[in-house]
Amino acid sequence: MSDFSGLASVGVSVPANTPAGAKTTTAPAGGGPRARRGRRFQAIRYAMLLLLGLFFLAPLFALLEFSTRGTGLTAPRTLDPWRRIVTDPDTISPILASLELAVLTSVLALALMVPTMAWVRLRLPGISRTVEFLCLLPLTIPAIVLVVGLFPVYSRVYRLLRTDSILTLFFAYVVLVLPYVYRSLDAGLRAIDIRTLSEAARSLGAGWPTVMVRIVVPNMTSAVLNSALLCVAIVMGEYTIASLFNYRNLQVAIQQLGLSDANMSMAISLASLMFAFVLLLLLSLVGRRRRRQGMA
Amino acid sequence: MPFLTYVGIFLIVPTVIVVIAAFLDGEGRPTLGNVAELREGYILRAFRNSIVVSATSALIGAVLGALLAYVVATGNPTGRLRRAVTSACGVLAQFGGVTLAFAFIATVGGQGLLTAAVQNALGTDISGNWLYEVKGLVLVYSYFQIPLMVLVFLPALDGIRPQWREAAESLGGSTWDYWRQVAVPILTPPFLGALLLLFANAFSAYATAAALISQGAPIVPLQIRTALTSEVLLGRENVGKALALGMIVIVAIVMTLNSLLQKRSSRWLQ
Numbered sequence: 137m138s139d140f141s142g143l144a145s146v147g148v149s150v151p152a153n154t155p156a157g158a159k160t161t162t163a164p165a166g167g168g169p170r171a172r173r174g175r176r177f178q179a180i181r182y183a184m185l186l187l188l189g190l191f192f193l194a195p196l197f198a199l200l201e202f203s204t205r206g207t208g209l210t211a212p213r214t215l216d217p218w219r220r221i222v223t224d225p226d227t228i229s230p231i232l233a234s235l236e237l238a239v240l241t242s243v244l245a246l247a248l249m250v251p252t253m254a255w256v257r258l259r260l261p262g263i264s265r266t267v268e269f270l271c272l273l274p275l276t277i278p279a280i281v282l283v284v285g286l287f288p289v290y291s292r293v294y295r296l297l298r299t300d301s302i303l304t305l306f307f308a309y310v311v312l313v314l315p316y317v318y319r320s321l322d323a324g325l326r327a328i329d330i331r332t333l334s335e336a337a338r339s340l341g342a343g344w345p346t347v348m349v350r351i352v353v354p355n356m357t358s359a360v361l362n363s364a365l366l367c368v369a370i371v372m373g374e375y376t377i378a379s380l381f382n383y384r385n386l387q388v389a390i391q392q393l394g395l396s397d398a399n400m401s402m403a404i405s406l407a408s409l410m411f412a413f414v415l416l417l418l419l420s421l422v423g424r425r426r427r428r429q430g431m432a
Numbered sequence: 433m434p435f436l437t438y439v440g441i442f443l444i445v446p447t448v449i450v451v452i453a454a455f456l457d458g459e460g461r462p463t464l465g466n467v468a469e470l471r472e473g474y475i476l477r478a479f480r481n482s483i484v485v486s487a488t489s490a491l492i493g494a495v496l497g498a499l500l501a502y503v504v505a506t507g508n509p510t511g512r513l514r515r516a517v518t519s520a521c522g523v524l525a526q527f528g529g530v531t532l533a534f535a536f537i538a539t540v541g542g543q544g545l546l547t548a549a550v551q552n553a554l555g556t557d558i559s560g561n562w563l564y565e566v567k568g569l570v571l572v573y574s575y576f577q578i579p580l581m582v583l584v585f586l587p588a589l590d591g592i593r594p595q596w597r598e599a600a601e602s603l604g605g606s607t608w609d610y611w612r613q614v615a616v617p618i619l620t621p622p623f624l625g626a627l628l629l630l631f632a633n634a635f636s637a638y639a640t641a642a643a644l645i646s647q648g649a650p651i652v653p654l655q656i657r658t659a660l661t662s663e664v665l666l667g668r669e670n671v672g673k674a675l676a677l678g679m680i681v682i683v684a685i686v687m688t689l690n691s692l693l694q695k696r697s698s699r700w701l702q
Contacts, residue, residue, distance in 0.1 A: 181503050185513075188500055188578070192524060195535035195575065198545040202538035252435035270439050276687050277447060278636030280653045281676040284660065285446025311442045375529050375639035380660055391530045391643050394537075402538055405531040416523045 196406075203403035217403040227404060230389035233302050234372050237385065240306040242367035245317045246360060248310065253321050254352050257330055271318035274311050279376040282311070290381070302383045309377070313370050317363040324359020358422050365422070369415045372408065447680070453670050454677040466674035475655060479678065481566050482635060482651040489573035490630035496574075497581020498623060504582070505589035518586070521579035528576045533643035536563065536572050564645050572644065573634045580633060581626055588622035588697065618697075625693035632686045636679070652679055 206214045221227055249271075256264050274282070286308055293307060294300045330352060337351045353360060375387035384392070386408060393401035457463040469475065504517050539546050540563055547559040562568055592615060600610040638653040649655045652675055659672030 181507075184499060184503055188496065192520070192575070192579075194546065195532075195539045198539035199531075199535045201545050202543075248435055248438060252433065267435070270436075270443070273443060276632070276683055277443075278638065278653070278679055278683065280636070280638040280656050281450060281679050282443075282446055284656065284672055284676040285449040286442070287660075288449055289441065289446055307442055310438070314439075314443075369526065373526075373529055373531075375642070379639075379642065380657065387530045387639070390534070394530075394534060394643070395646075398543075402534055405534045409527070409531050409535075412526070413523055416526065417519070420519050420522060 196409075199402050199406045199409075203399055203406055205399055217397070217399040218407075220397075220400050221404050221407060224400075227389055227393070227400075230384050230386050233384070234374075234386035236303060237306050237309060238368040238371040240303060241309040241313060241371050242364040244306060245310045245313050245367055246363060249314075249317050249321055249363075250353060250360070251348050253318070253325060254330060254334075254348065257325055258334060268318070268322075271314045273315075275315045279312065280380075282308070283377055283380045286377070286381075302378075302385065305378060305381065305383060305385070306371075309367075309371050309374060312374065312377075313363075313367045316366040316370065320359050320362040320366065321356070324356035324362075327359075328355045330355075362419060362422055365415050365419045369412050369419075372415075373412060450673050450676045450680065453673040456670055466670045467677070469671050470674055470678055475675070478649065478652045478655045482653075483682075485566055485569045485573065485651060486631045486634035488570045489577050489634045490627055492570070492574045493577025493581045493630050494585075494623065494627045497578045497626075498585050500578065501582045501585045501589055505586060505592075509590075517582065521582040524579040525576055525583055528637060529639035530643040532572060532575060533640050536568070536575075536644070540571075566650055568644060569641055569651070572640055573637065577630050577634060581630060584626040584629060585622065588619060588626075592618065621693045621697035625690050625697060628686050628690040628693070632683050632690070635683060635686070 203217050204213045204215060206212055206216075252267065256267050290304070290307075293304060297304065333351050333355065334347050337347045342350070372386060374385065375391065378385040379388045379391070390401055390404050390408065393404065454466050455462055455464065457465060470479075500517070504514050507513050538544055540559060541547065542559045544559060547557065550556060550558050563571075596614050597610055600614055605613070636653070638657075641651060641654055642657060645654060649658045656672050656675050656679075659675060
């Protein structure tokens with residue numbers, strides 16, 4: 137997740153513009169050449185799905201198998217590595233650090249982006265292309281390149297804040313999540329008539345802060361929730377920046393554990409993965425609800 | 433505007449620093465030495481390996497991903513299969529990094545599950561160092577490249593109108609004619625665009641490779657790690673920045689081509 141592998145428009149609903157029922161593959165009854173071809177195609181379909189399914193499931197299953205191995209060749213299955221995750225203080229602190237970073241990043245990213253995007257839409261539509269370009273730029277600049285350039289910036293930040301706590305990482309993380317927050321907020325803003333809403337609120341005497349907090353945000357809760365979940369998923373999976381800045385977040389801890397306690401590192405890998413799966417599943421549920429609301 | 437200030441400090445400034453410092457020596461004097469260093473054999477090898485890994489994994493991901501997307505697109509548009517595959521791909525395309533590397537070590541590493549199974553059944557050892565080299569990276573990267581391809585390519589396949597096929601058939605064209613003269617020409621630009629996107633995706637990936645390969649630096653991102661973590665050699669402080677500049681240049685070329693292809697494909701596919 138920390139990788140650049142996030143170009144996909146995860147969390148952004150893809151319009152279902154499939155022509156319904158048009159490309160049916162159910163073979164018509166009878167034994168014509170078309171039906172034979174249909175049946176053969178069905179067989180190939182299932183074979184493809186099966187093979188790819190195996191390719192994607194095998195590593196996950198292997199992770200589970202490895203994490204429940206006992207020490208020694210004939211040792212029975214054990215959940216000991218899983219238990220050690222919560223009892224080992226050495227893993228608790230990076231987990232907490234990553235969680236705190238996740239919260240900080242989501243809050244700052246939303247505080248920065250919601251007013252900016254609402255403002256651009258209302259008052260400065262001329263710079264919307266520039267904002268879009270800037271927000272999507274982190275997808276193009278590899279994280280490792282960003283790290284190289286961030287070193288000098290961070291030495292200033294440390295001096296200014298008089299701290300080099302791991303939590304300072306959230307400055308960089310906000311940049312990493314920018315494209316995802318932008319896309320999901322953009323989809324949210326598209327769905328509401330923000331101009332009418334804000335003019336109505338303004339004519340009733342509301343100031344801009346009130347408009348943001350009481351009008352804009354409540355009207356796009358699912359987009360805001362979407363962004364926050366994505367932020368958490370990305371920050372919990374971040375490795376590149378933390379490891380090169382010599383901080384110990386969750387992923388760095390997993391990687392270090394791999395050298396000393398393989399079974400436990402496999403267990404915590406799977407745990408962090410399942411956490412991300414649940415987050416992204418929640419995300420697709422939020423998306424589906426939004427789509428259904430949009431249709432109603 | 434706070435947004436522009438923030439993005440300026442934490443996104444634009446770092447990028448500009450990379451570009452400028454790539455042409456500065458240790459004392460801040462302008463030099464071409466860092467960039468000239470890129471001609472060294474080990475760095476050229478790293479760039480070649482990076483390109484090979486990215487191109488191979490992009491090709492594998494694009495072909496298998498396109499096939500999977502086709503299977504999904506020809507199925508029921510509101511069916512369970514489509515929902516399951518798109519959700520799974522959304523999750524798996526994001527799944528890179530340390531955990532992915534460990535999952536593959538648990539599968540085909542020295543003590544991996546599959547390694548043990550094959551050892552028992554056939555008596556051959558499939559593990560070995562290949563997982564921690566270029567070949568291994570291609571395999572592991574495919575794991576997030578295939579789902580990414582499905583996500584990127586599915587909308588293009590959905591844009592193919594069934595009327596086009598009917599039109600081809602009513603004009604007496606065979607299935608082969610339809611594919612050769614209608615579907616393939618329309619799908620080629622989005623396919624190539626997705627291929628480039630996958631290339632950039634693999635080219636920029638760092639965490640997966642870093643977790644898998646702890647010794648040596650066969651690809652460029654890992655060369656940057658070496659440059660950053662061992663900045664002891666005098667006068668070579670900025671070689672890392674020159675490497676980073678090289679990466680920016682390659683990714684920028686790839687993404688520019690990608691956006692050109694996107695313009696081209698939007699002519700037929702909405």
